[in-house]
Amino acid sequence: MKKNQTNVLSELRQMILDGALSAGSRIAEVPTAEMLGVSRTPVRIAFRALEQEGLLTKLAGRGYEVRSISVEEIMGAVEVRGVLEGLAARQAAERGLSQSHQQALALLLEEGDQILNVESLKEADLEHYQNMNKRFHDIVIEAAHNPAIQAALSRNEHLPFASSSALAFDKKNMQREAKRFQFAHQQHHHVYHAIVNGLGTRAEGIMREHANATLGYVHQPKDSDSLTVITERKLHDKP
Amino acid sequence: MKKNQTNVLSELRQMILDGALSAGSRIAEVPTAEMLGVSRTPVRIAFRALEQEGLLTKLAGRGYEVRSISVEEIMGAVEVRGVLEGLAARQAAERGLSQSHQQALALLLEEGDQILNVESLKEADLEHYQNMNKRFHDIVIEAAHNPAIQAALSRNEHLPFASSSALAFDKKNMQREAKRFQFAHQQHHHVYHAIVNGLGTRAEGIMREHANATLGYVHQPKDSDSLTVITERKLHDKP
DNA sequence: CTAGGCTATATTGGATCCATTAAAGAACAA
DNA sequence: TTGTTCTTTAATGGATCCAATATAGCCTAG
Numbered sequence: 001m002k003k004n005q006t007n008v009l010s011e012l013r014q015m016i017l018d019g020a021l022s023a024g025s026r027i028a029e030v031p032t033a034e035m036l037g038v039s040r041t042p043v044r045i046a047f048r049a050l051e052q053e054g055l056l057t058k059l060a061g062r063g064y065e066v067r068s069i070s071v072e073e074i075m076g077a078v079e080v081r082g083v084l085e086g087l088a089a090r091q092a093a094e095r096g097l098s099q100s101h102q103q104a105l106a107l108l109l110e111e112g113d114q115i116l117n118v119e120s121l122k123e124a125d126l127e128h129y130q131n132m133n134k135r136f137h138d139i140v141i142e143a144a145h146n147p148a149i150q151a152a153l154s155r156n157e158h159l160p161f162a163s164s165s166a167l168a169f170d171k172k173n174m175q176r177e178a179k180r181f182q183f184a185h186q187q188h189h190h191v192y193h194a195i196v197n198g199l200g201t202r203a204e205g206i207m208r209e210h211a212n213a214t215l216g217y218v219h220q221p222k223d224s225d226s227l228t229v230i231t232e233r234k235l236h237d238k239p
Numbered sequence: 240m241k242k243n244q245t246n247v248l249s250e251l252r253q254m255i256l257d258g259a260l261s262a263g264s265r266i267a268e269v270p271t272a273e274m275l276g277v278s279r280t281p282v283r284i285a286f287r288a289l290e291q292e293g294l295l296t297k298l299a300g301r302g303y304e305v306r307s308i309s310v311e312e313i314m315g316a317v318e319v320r321g322v323l324e325g326l327a328a329r330q331a332a333e334r335g336l337s338q339s340h341q342q343a344l345a346l347l348l349e350e351g352d353q354i355l356n357v358e359s360l361k362e363a364d365l366e367h368y369q370n371m372n373k374r375f376h377d378i379v380i381e382a383a384h385n386p387a388i389q390a391a392l393s394r395n396e397h398l399p400f401a402s403s404s405a406l407a408f409d410k411k412n413m414q415r416e417a418k419r420f421q422f423a424h425q426q427h428h429h430v431y432h433a434i435v436n437g438l439g440t441r442a443e444g445i446m447r448e449h450a451n452a453t454l455g456y457v458h459q460p461k462d463s464d465s466l467t468v469i470t471e472r473k474l475h476d477k478p
Numbered sequence: 479c480t481a482g483g484c485t486a487t488a489t490t491g492g493a494t495c496c497a498t499t500a501a502a503g504a505a506c507a508a
Numbered sequence: 509t510t511g512t513t514c515t516t517t518a519a520t521g522g523a524t525c526c527a528a529t530a531t532a533g534c535c536t537a538g
Contacts (some may be wrong), residue, residue: 028519039493044520048284052291054390061500063519076385079330083322084391091318146315148398151293152323152391159387267489278523283490300530302489 008038009046016055016066017161023068026059054159069159075215077159082211084149084156085137090204092143093195101143105192108136112185121178129181136188140195140207184213247277248285255294255305256400262307265298293398308398314454316398321450323388323395324376329443331382332434340382344431347375351424360417368420375427379434379446423452 012032015021033043047064050056056064097105115129141149187210194203251271254260272282286303289295295303336344354368380388426449433442 030519040520041492041494045284045287048287052288054386058520061519073386077387079326079385080323080387080391083326084319087318087322146318147293147312148316148319148395151394151398152319155390155394156387159390269489272523279490280522280524297490300489 008036008042009049011036012043012046012050013053013055013158016050017158021066023066025066026063027056027066028063053155053157074160077156078211078215081153081156081160082208084153085141085211086204086208088141088144088146088149089191089195089207090144090200091146091149092140093198093200093203095143095145096198097143097196101139102196104139105136105195108132108139109185109189109192112136112188116178116182116185121174121181123174126177126181129185133184133188140191143195180213184210187213247275247281248288250275251282251285251289252292252294252397255289256397260305262305264305265302266295266305267302292394292396313399316395317450317454320392320395320399321447323392324380324450325443325447327380327383327385327388328430328434328446329383329439330385331379332437332439332442334382334384335437336382336435340378341435343378344375344434347371347378348424348428348431351375351427355417355421355424360413360420362413365416365420368424372423372427379430382434419452423449426452 012021021027029040029043029047033040036043047056051058051064054069055067057067059065092101111132112129115125115132118125141153187206191203191206191210194200194206251260260266268279268282268286272279275282286295290297290303293308294306296306298304331340350371351368354364354371357364380392426445429445430442430449433439433445
């Protein structure tokens, strides 16, 4: 696979989110470029983008550092997402849904009903649901026709998933997770109802509630593994 | 003055905001670099940042274009700012102001009272007030202790001022502008009161109202001058 | 005269080179 | 032994070079 700019960016982002580059790791342009088999140029650009996204911080003269994101910060990001999506829902309700948007949302609601309407939910089901969930939210945001909302959200896109499992679902407690997803899905129904009926304030309120509901489920990630420092020494010290 | 990365970025941004590069202009790396007397590298980085800020769009294979921002888009951006600053005010109220933040806000309120308490406001007074206004808002945001808010806002920082005079005050109607500023300042007082008394919901509401109040004053900028296309031809065709 | 293909070139993307900075380690002196 | 200074080197920032691409204009053939 040939690597281009966006490739390098998403590859690095994925490594950070997966924890391959653990929080607090130092990371420099040259060794990273070697690691990915590209030159410094695309790496430089990617680093700046990741800094913008809040995943890296620059240490003047000593490269970059993978930021360690606190639970408080994640909760803050979720709240921000809540007010922005709340605004989106309100504006969508106020300006009215297009035929295709309404249809798409209805279909997704149906899909969610299907997923959740089984005896015992498996991990794959929840992943499937989350996928659907993202599409639902994206369509609401799109329906607001306010590009500023999308712009503001793009900064928060990845942050909530930074500390590995912080917002991922808890595999050891599937029963509780199932309840949580069912509750969230109810809220989707309510939001849909409010939007198609032009109830802007109501749509906004439910959407904010919806974000806050996930807040209660933020849990501490397991202790990070030993620091992985990607730097010249590290790469060459393989006897 | 020696130019570094940030320099190039802010210089280009200023040129766009000032209208030196009018909306719809095409703009390419090489000629821009020559114009500023730097190499392509810092320009490339600046272009990507400006694209992030929503001031440029990439035309695959044909360079970049200075985005023309519609009034609707500006209004959307102002609404976004409203909900985000509303959230900030709420969180500031909920977690309580630090001594220094409270003191700073009180001082700024006093300063605003002074500025507005004269017979006839001059243009310089309004500029002075706007300066104070920005500091007031910045402190509220800071007091929320939620970095995600700042991150989300940074995308909207410059957008509202993109079309030259869209959000600037109307010099031909100073009386009305004075009224508007006095009203806004009242809201500052109310926000302050709500925050120091821990009334989160109230603080949020007033702050949103405050943003929406400016919405009513968005006016169409004067017709833009003829397009200025910065490209190879343009630069060399000076007989 | 028109349509299709070809060519020239404007333009970005990636790689490498040089300059500059700052941190870390070694060496020397007190 | 410890503190200070000098030197080495890791690291970024900026400049230039080469490659790939796509647009636009031109030329030719029908």
